[in-house]
Amino acid sequence: MKIQTAVFKQSNTDYKKCPAPTMPEYAFIGRSNVGKSSLINMITGKPTLAKTSQTPGKTQLINHFSINDQWYLVDLPGYGYAKASQKEREKWDKMIKEYLKNRTNLHCIFVLIDSRHSAQKIDMEFMQWLGENELPFAIIFTKTDKQSKTRTQALLNEYATKMLDYWEEMPVSFSTSSLTKTGKDEILKFIDELNQD
Ligand code: GTP
């Protein structure tokens, strides 16, 4: 699939105010700083579409981008930022989980995981929550340019083994780098197929 247009639509705190759910939607979620906004920019080929930062906690709202006037990409605030207060965590929980549970046009939630780290409890628990709520998701391993292919593969194998403690099979997964554009074609193909459903 070729991206013809990628346009920012709205930022919201309340899922009820998001654009009418008339097109298939794909949301990017994961720990703060894992590379959600960078990946949206890489996939759309628009380096400044979503705001990125070296400092965790950059994305604070539910951001809708309309792609080819046919589907939505959604950039979400990350979880697990160590410096966030209890109140901020609760706010995140309410805003994001309400959005994920009630957004009827969500075709897939992409859970981003830093390819350099072994399985983290917070990600496992989040995917568990998605499963309990019967929400479809796929995993995207990010920042693969930061280490050798051999190291990435070893960590991915370890991750897949760990996932089998919780799941009957490893969910669909992708390896990406926003720097080298690794994974772009695979993710767009996956979205294209889901758009046909
Ligand atoms: P929050 O909005 O704060 O939750 O973060 P985010 O998940 O949107 O991360 P963001 O895209 O803002 O990226 C965080 C940092 O990681 C930035 O400094 C990016 O340049 C860097 N980064 C993101 N993706 C990659 C990647 O694939 N490779 C490398 N080397 N750096 C990356």
Ligand code: MG
């Ligand atoms: Mg962000």
